[in-house]
Amino acid sequence: MATDLDGTLLRADKSVSPRTVEAISRISAEGTGVVLVTGRPIRWLQHVYDQLGQPLPTICANGAVVYDPVVDQVLRADPLAPDLLAEVVQRLRAEVPGVSFAVEVTDSREFRHELAYPLNWDRGYPDIRVIETPADLHAVPAVKLLARAGAQDPDAFVKVVAAALAGLAEATHSSYTGLIEISAAGVTKAAGLAWYCTQHGVDAADVVAFGDMPNDVPMLTWVGRAVAVANAHPAVLEIAGDVTASNEEDGVAAYLETLLDADSPDGADGAGAGSHAADRIAGPA
Template sequence: MSTTLGLPGDGEPVKLIASDLDGTVLGHDFRFRPRTVDAIRAAQDRGIHVVFVTGRPMRWLDPLRDQLGHEGVVICSNGAVVYDLAADVVVESSLFPARDAFAIMDEVAARHPGTLFAAETLEGVFVDRGWSRTDRMEVGAPRVGPLRERLPGQSGLVKFLAKLDAADPHDYFRSLTALVAGRLSVTHSVAAAPLVEMGQRGLTKARTLEQYAAERGIGPHQVLAFGDMPNDLEMLTWAAHGFAMADGHPAVVEAVGRTAPPFEEDGVAQVIEALLRRG
């Protein structure tokens, strides 16, 4: 598929590029590829605003600082936190009370014995004993122990997570989605892991990005977006120029219908370069 497919022609120019991080512009080694860095900087030099929209918590954005020198705002935790990287300040947050998570926790544990839980807050992460140290949520000295003992019911949560290492990732996600429906938002950002992420009801990356763009006078027809996983889907279909990575989740690729080349082929860079060539 052509990398220029779906790019704006003589109509409204692109004013904002919104991109997921992992699997889209960051590899498994958590590194940006040099061509991608050059393309992003070239877009910024042309006056195009760039914002990263990630499932990562705000405490785990070192690649943006260290490799890209990015000092702008980042939309974190699947849209729950808008974070000013330079000022180290939370600009906005969409939280939900821990008691809502506790009710769901009991139901999940009854249906899927052995499930472990974690809770992301603005102050850090709380995890059940046994939660894998290799999980990306573990960065930043987690507080270990039963969540009910560590978190008051009125505490505001950014994200609530459940995982069952022995489960089939697809079946586990589908089961928890049905169980939680209507109470919290449910998504996942690691295709091969039986890890389910829950946030405030109605929360998506797209919801926060839409508000962020509107505050700057930018509409969806002026947005170019990139992503690869189900937690990116709403964002990619909201933006007029949304691109799923060709090596991304098959359901996302099919739903978006417009692809950028795979990460290993500098797919995001190729699309941005094509955009800049068209002026």
């Protein structure tokens, strides 16, 4: 099983409900692997692990980083190279008036930003610093480039950015704040999850995934069963095979409970369409 975090598994206050913790614990105890797949950097994960009560393998930075928190090891990283970063920044400065940038570096453990780039979430974290010269923005590889240009409709803005970077890099968004997230070409949540599943001998058809925003679309189109939470972006609702309750209503937990309960001895129809829940929610063990 693979799940996005913000807007999907987490409530709006960034908490993981006891019901969700219980559902994740149940499927883990039955031998089903659970993988977190998020746009978040590594430095934002410990709060989630603490609530879940277990450090789950995580695909971070929209697929650019595959992380094993048990041994604090990055298993795979697909950064934007410095020369590619420089080209992306140059194109966007020419295309988008007032654009400002930040980069996730050191496998997303460190964050560097231009002075004009607004810090909405990273205040108070260590390893956050303002770059001293424009060249510092692309001095080292970065697993993600972040772009802002004031108040923007994210759906319209991402189209502008994607057009400017066609064939050069991936552009997506995971919020409604006008933030665009840029990765190396071919780097998506689907690519990161596919690599992880290959290492564990799991086929895409055997994976169920949950999501809510456009950065989840590649993952949801790759897996065998795509589930959107009710609060999902229209682009996600359009391609999802199933829709569960919203993140505020513990939609992921509710969906898992239905599958698990159908497979239990007390289930209403243990041999019917709801049976073999463990097979239907498979993931890397």
